[in-house]
Amino acid sequence: MKIPVLGVCQTKFGELWSQSLADLILEAGQGALRDSGLKIDEIEMIFVGNMLAGLTQDQEHLTSLVASVLQSSAPVVRVEAACASGGMAIHQAVLAILSGQVETALVIGAEKMTDQPAEEIAQALMAAASPEEQAAGLTFPGLYALLAQEYLREFSATETDLAQVAVKNHHHASFNPKSHFPFPVTLDQVLSSSPIADPLKLLDCSPVSDGAAAVVLAGPSWVKRKSQKNGIAIIGSGQASDVLGLSQRRSLLELAATRQAAQIAFLQAGAEVKDVSLAEVHDCFTIAEILALEDLGFYKKGEGHVVEGNGEVKLGGKRPINTSGGLKACGHPVGATGVKQVVEAVWQLREAAGKRQVPHPHLALTHNVGGSGGTCVVHLLAK
Amino acid sequence: MKIPVLGVCQTKFGELWSQSLADLILEAGQGALRDSGLKIDEIEMIFVGNMLAGLTQDQEHLTSLVASVLQSSAPVVRVEAACASGGMAIHQAVLAILSGQVETALVIGAEKMTDQPAEEIAQALMAAASPEEQAAGLTFPGLYALLAQEYLREFSATETDLAQVAVKNHHHASFNPKSHFPFPVTLDQVLSSSPIADPLKLLDCSPVSDGAAAVVLAGPSWVKRKSQKNGIAIIGSGQASDVLGLSQRRSLLELAATRQAAQIAFLQAGAEVKDVSLAEVHDCFTIAEILALEDLGFYKKGEGHVVEGNGEVKLGGKRPINTSGGLKACGHPVGATGVKQVVEAVWQLREAAGKRQVPHPHLALTHNVGGSGGTCVVHLLAK
Numbered sequence: 227m228k229i230p231v232l233g234v235c236q237t238k239f240g241e242l243w244s245q246s247l248a249d250l251i252l253e254a255g256q257g258a259l260r261d262s263g264l265k266i267d268e269i270e271m272i273f274v275g276n277m278l279a280g281l282t283q284d285q286e287h288l289t290s291l292v293a294s295v296l297q298s299s300a301p302v303v304r305v306e307a308a309c310a311s312g313g314m315a316i317h318q319a320v321l322a323i324l325s326g327q328v329e330t331a332l333v334i335g336a337e338k339m340t341d342q343p344a345e346e347i348a349q350a351l352m353a354a355a356s357p358e359e360q361a362a363g364l365t366f367p368g369l370y371a372l373l374a375q376e377y378l379r380e381f382s383a384t385e386t387d388l389a390q391v392a393v394k395n396h397h398h399a400s401f402n403p404k405s406h407f408p409f410p411v412t413l414d415q416v417l418s419s420s421p422i423a424d425p426l427k428l429l430d431c432s433p434v435s436d437g438a439a440a441v442v443l444a445g446p447s448w449v450k451r452k453s454q455k456n457g458i459a460i461i462g463s464g465q466a467s468d469v470l471g472l473s474q475r476r477s478l479l480e481l482a483a484t485r486q487a488a489q490i491a492f493l494q495a496g497a498e499v500k501d502v503s504l505a506e507v508h509d510c511f512t513i514a515e516i517l518a519l520e521d522l523g524f525y526k527k528g529e530g531h532v533v534e535g536n537g538e539v540k541l542g543g544k545r546p547i548n549t550s551g552g553l554k555a556c557g558h559p560v561g562a563t564g565v566k567q568v569v570e571a572v573w574q575l576r577e578a579a580g581k582r583q584v585p586h587p588h589l590a591l592t593h594n595v596g597g598s599g600g601t602c603v604v605h606l607l608a609k
Numbered sequence: 610m611k612i613p614v615l616g617v618c619q620t621k622f623g624e625l626w627s628q629s630l631a632d633l634i635l636e637a638g639q640g641a642l643r644d645s646g647l648k649i650d651e652i653e654m655i656f657v658g659n660m661l662a663g664l665t666q667d668q669e670h671l672t673s674l675v676a677s678v679l680q681s682s683a684p685v686v687r688v689e690a691a692c693a694s695g696g697m698a699i700h701q702a703v704l705a706i707l708s709g710q711v712e713t714a715l716v717i718g719a720e721k722m723t724d725q726p727a728e729e730i731a732q733a734l735m736a737a738a739s740p741e742e743q744a745a746g747l748t749f750p751g752l753y754a755l756l757a758q759e760y761l762r763e764f765s766a767t768e769t770d771l772a773q774v775a776v777k778n779h780h781h782a783s784f785n786p787k788s789h790f791p792f793p794v795t796l797d798q799v800l801s802s803s804p805i806a807d808p809l810k811l812l813d814c815s816p817v818s819d820g821a822a823a824v825v826l827a828g829p830s831w832v833k834r835k836s837q838k839n840g841i842a843i844i845g846s847g848q849a850s851d852v853l854g855l856s857q858r859r860s861l862l863e864l865a866a867t868r869q870a871a872q873i874a875f876l877q878a879g880a881e882v883k884d885v886s887l888a889e890v891h892d893c894f895t896i897a898e899i900l901a902l903e904d905l906g907f908y909k910k911g912e913g914h915v916v917e918g919n920g921e922v923k924l925g926g927k928r929p930i931n932t933s934g935g936l937k938a939c940g941h942p943v944g945a946t947g948v949k950q951v952v953e954a955v956w957q958l959r960e961a962a963g964k965r966q967v968p969h970p971h972l973a974l975t976h977n978v979g980g981s982g983g984t985c986v987v988h989l990l991a992k
Contacts, residue, residue: 272850280663284743286736287691290983293850294739294857299869301848302984303697306687308670314686318701324708353669356677360667465684467655467676474677486682600673601685 227494229320229460230449231607232442233262234569239406239437239557247276247283247338248295250438254562255296255334258440263454269442270328272302275315275335276561281350282342292334308354309510311335312439312564313465313594313603319443320463329448335565336438347434351560354597356471367431367511369472369598371423374513376478378425383516383531385425389416390534391512392429392554398541399551401582406435406557430512435557439566458575460568462497462606464490470600479528481599484521488593491604495589499523502606503587504545504574506567508595509552518593519547522604541582549574549582564594564603571607610877612703612843613832614990615825616645617952622820622940623789630659630666630721631678633821637945638679638717641823646837652825653711655685658698658718659944664733665725675717691737692893694718695822695947696848696977696986702826703846712831718948719821730817734943737980739854750814750894752855752981754806757896759861761808764911766899768808772799773917774895775812775937781924782934784965789818789940813895818940822949841958843951845880845989847873853983862911864982867904871976874987878972882906885989886970887928887957889950891978892935901976902930905987924965932957932965947977947986954990 235257237250245253251274259266274292279285289302307314312335319331339347352360355369377383393413399405411429419428443460466486469475476482492498499522507522509515519530524545533539539547550556550570553563571590573579592605618640620633628636634657642649657675662668672685690697695718702714722730735743738752760766776796782788794812802811826843849869852858859865875881882905890905892898902913907928916922922930933939933953936946954973956962975988 277669278663280661280736281669284736285740286660286664286689286733287738287853287980287983289690289693289697290850290853290980291739293983294852294854299850299866301700302690302850303701303848304689306669306689307672307685310672314672317684318686318704321701321705321708321710324710325704325706327704327707350669353663353667355670356674357668465686467673467682467685469677470670470673471677483682597670597673600670600676 227461228446229323229443230446231458231460231572232444232454233258234441234572235261236404236439236566236569237437238404239435239559241340242436247279247336248291250338251292251334251336252295254336254438254440255332258332258442262442264442266296266298269298269330269332270300271322271331272298272300273315273319273331273333274302274304275311275565276304276337277306277308277311278337278350281353283338307601308596309560310564310594310596310601310603311561316565316568316605317463317465317603320460323443323445329445331443332440333565334438334440335562337559337561338436339434339559340436358471367423367426370511370513371426372472373478374425377513380479381528385417387531387534388430388512389413391509391515392416394534394540395509395548395552395554398549398582399555402551402556405551405555406433407555426511432510432553432558435559437557437559437562439562439569441565441568458572458607458609460605461608462491462495464488465603468600472598480521481517481595481602483599483602484518484593487602487604488522491606495606497589497606501589502545502591503589504549504584505547505591505593506550506570507547507593509548509554510558522593546584549579549584567592567594568605575607575609610844611829612706612826613829614841614843614955615827615837616641617824617955618644619787619822619949619952620820621787622818622942624723625819630662630719631674634675634717634719635678637719637821637823638715641715641825645825647825649679649681652681652713652715653683654705654714655681655683656698656702656714656716657685657687658694658948659687659720660689660691660694661720661733664736666721690984691979692943693947693977693979693984693986694944699948699951699988700846700848700986703843706826706828712828714826715823716948717821717823718945720942720944721819722817722942723819741854750806750809753894753896754809755855756861757808760896763862766914768800770914770917771813771895772796774892774898775799777917777923778892778931778935778937781932781965782938785934785939788934788938789816790938809894815893815936815941818942820940820942820945822945822952824948824951841955841990841992843988844991845874845878847871847987849985851983855981863904864900864978864985866982866985867901867976870985870987871905874989878989880972880989884972885928885974886972887932887967888930888974888976889933889953890930890976892931892937893941905976929967932962932967950975950977951988958990958992
């Protein structure tokens with residue numbers, strides 16, 4: 227598989243009170259078009275990844291809203307898979323291009339979350355969990371705290387291991403002007419932050435953010451015909467599902483859908499885990515990054531927490547993880563996240579990531595999770 | 610294009626208070642699998658069309674819910690395009706099969722609407738309209754009433770012409786045991802029903818329904834390899850977009866996205882409008898069927914209303930429209946509708962439609978609209 231990425235854009239992530247969902251869609255969409263050199267009427271199909279427009283914006287017809295905002299009559303598809311909506315939108319665009327029915331596609335991930343009171347957003351986000359988990363009064367920090375408790379107990383890991391994830395990702399975000407929190411935090415600050423759901427503290431959690439990201443994709447033959455430079459391309463796109471509720475899972479020590487989606491993507495790419503130069507993984511909570519490192523095959527089960535403090539996954543280390551700052555510090559506008567991960571991978575592969583550039587990367591992985599692991603999408607990108 | 614339809618299923622449409630959304634998904638999914646002879650582990654990708662699960666069921670992670678209910682770890686994609694969600698789910702499944710990445714797909718359209726008070730559902734449905742239309746206090750009957758007023762004025766059509774659509778579709782539904790309203794209504798009953806939004810009356814409007822429908826699709830090479838009988842197939846699948854709000858449209862006398870989606874589908878199918886034996890069109894309100902007859906090219910602009918009373922589009926006529934009873938009388942569980950239309954087309958082409966069978970049909974069209982025309986999906990199916 228080889229689907230060239232012609233253009234990318236990410237808006238600033240954060241509390242963007244002066245921008246509506248439509249404003250964010252327009253900014254990211256136009257930005258990616260500008261970066262690609264294409265005009266909107268050259269785009270044959272548009273995909274939008276979004277979770278909460280219905281619950282927080284009273285908008286369940288985003289397809290037509292996007293067509294209106296971008297002034298396009300091309301088919302628009304909204305896909306929704308909780309926090310994996312963005313990655314899934316890219317996956318669908320890849321399938322559409324491979325189908326031969328369209329040659330170009332624009333993918334936009336966008337979310338507007340900070341207009342609502344915090345408790346309303348917390349409740350809306352529980353729409354990504356099972357009816358039983360909702361009825362039990364669980365929250366998303368609570369669900370991931372259950373995973374963290376199981377992990378710490380089984381592998382004798384510590385709250386400090388978790389906190390190292392936050393310290394590293396804030397360090398990375400401090401080099402990313404688009405990030406929600408472009409500043410470092412210390413281990414002490416994380417460990418002494420307010421308890422949220424034991425063992426997770428405030429600084430173990432990703433924030434509620436506004437933001438959007440977009441990519442322009444094209445078929446290889448279109449790129450050749452237009453004499454476009456054939457730069458970065460998606461070379462693997464895997465998606466998998468798991469049961470919705472944690473109580474139905476075989477194990478709480480892994481997200482099985484991550485393992486399955488990664489297998490598909492590596493098989494398509496003809497690549498191996500050891501080839502990966504850098505990865506953007508779904509660190510909605512610090513424990514989630516550790517699970518991802520293991521489920522993606524970078525480390526053996528139970529060993530992911532060891533590397534968080536030793537520099538291996540930090541900028542300058544063997545394989546930097548979440549150079550953007552991750553969901554934790556770059557921010558987590560849920561529908562935008564999966565698209566933003568691909569944007570960061572493209573910037574890194576173009577060697578255009580500024581102060582957070584990984585030296586001469588050749589293969590990048592992105593990993594986007596819905597809910598507590600019910601949906602997972604993995605992409606591989608290469609030069 | 611030729612994508613074989615191996616199996617179909619429709620649940621009863623109506624006020625199904627004893628069945629949850631998950632129950633409906635399971636019944637339709639298992640029914641289509643049984644009809645196809647495939648087992649769930651032979652399905653490589655699942656698509657679900659749904660509009661309101663977030664707003665009415667607090668569920669925005671349907672991908673994983675569907676995986677749980679059907680006990681599958683295959684990738685699941687939820688697409689959402691207001692009332693066109695079902696048709697778009699089929700369109701996406703067609704693209705996925707054409708991509709060569711999967712050989713089989715299950716598409717489920719499902720909606721659970723009658724657990725909420727009527728006013729809450731009316732408000733939730735306005736999430737398919739523009740922010741300006743929502744702020745103005747418009748309702749969906751109100752939006753379509755604006756289209757009806759313009760049509761009646763421009764073409765000197767009458768409220769009786771509109772009422773004939775309801776009379777015909779209730780007549781058809783009386784032969785459909787799955788329909789929400791399996792009984793006829795008289796012209797007098799329609800014309801004397803309660804005013805809703807002038808000139809639309811209660812019996813000009815489709816109902817709020819629960820229900821689900823599902824289809825199993827496969828690639829032609831898979832069908833050949835498995836020595837499956839290669840019966841009915843999707844031979845055209847078009848989708849188009851228009852601006853969201855009526856005030857931004859060039860004309861209120863047509864839905865431009867219908868015209869564009871139909872053009873694509875006919876081009877793909879290598880077929881002409883005159884070849885169509887029967888069609889399921891999106892008659893959310895009686896005026897919508899008349900507009901569809903014209904925008905799909907069956908009749909010239911301004912002439913669609915003339916045929917509603919003369920028998921041409923009724924069972925026994927030249928080209929029966931909405932043999933299922935349409936949205937008007939078969940019911941309109943929004944996310945299920947676009948899939949149900951394809952199910953009815955398949956039953957007709959199999960000549961398995963019982964008392965509502967069209968004699969020896971060879972080409973069937975389905976037409977699914979989101980909102981007031983912001984999204985449209987058209988499918989063509991043939992033996």
